[in-house]
Amino acid sequence: MEDDERVAAALDAFLVRSGYATARAADGASALTMLGADTEVVLLxxxxxxxxxIDLCRRIRGRSDVPIVIVTARNQVTERIRGLRAGADDFVVKPYDVHELLARIEAVTRRARPVHPESEARVRVQDGVVEIDLVARQLLIDRTLVELTRKEFDIVAMLARYPGVAVPKERLIREVWNTDWRGFGHSLEVHVGAIRKKAGQQRLIETVRGVGYRLAG
Structure with missing residues (x-):
């Protein structure tokens, strides 16, 4: 939720390029209506x-554990304290650098990522032929273990967290290599190629032209 139309449009475009699907609420009532189980982070x-x-922050926190980042021109220490006590996870003062804001979004969403209980630790796709154990960090195809390197499994795990969704290359690079440097694009392609080779005849990762990759369903 951003009260300046021009700033909101620019921020929306930046976040979309960074791999996030966005939705803007014009007011508090709309924000509460739009809040759902699939909401990954709230910029307030x-x-x-x-x-x-601040009151809206409390109401959101009363409904959900979704990460909340307050983004505002109010720079008084008292406002920051009020926001954090109301349940916000971070507080960013305008004007800000969009790359710093993105880093803060990624930090709060990483902290909020749940530890999978045993019943939810395994992702099964393709009628159970492919099984991804996020806790044991194992990929099984037809119940046979596929040996992956750490980076290769990180890629598979990232795709598994968003089943059926095309994950942009830029986001994969940020999550797996912890960098925004586009020079890692070739490394990503090499790692995806290695994963496909190890998967053999089983089609595991699909390329979504102009976007990135997704797990084959």
């Missing part, structure tokens, strides 16, 4: 037309 501007942003 305190200058809302229908409610106090």
């Amino acid at each position: 501007d305190l200058g809302l037309p229908d409610t106090d942003g």
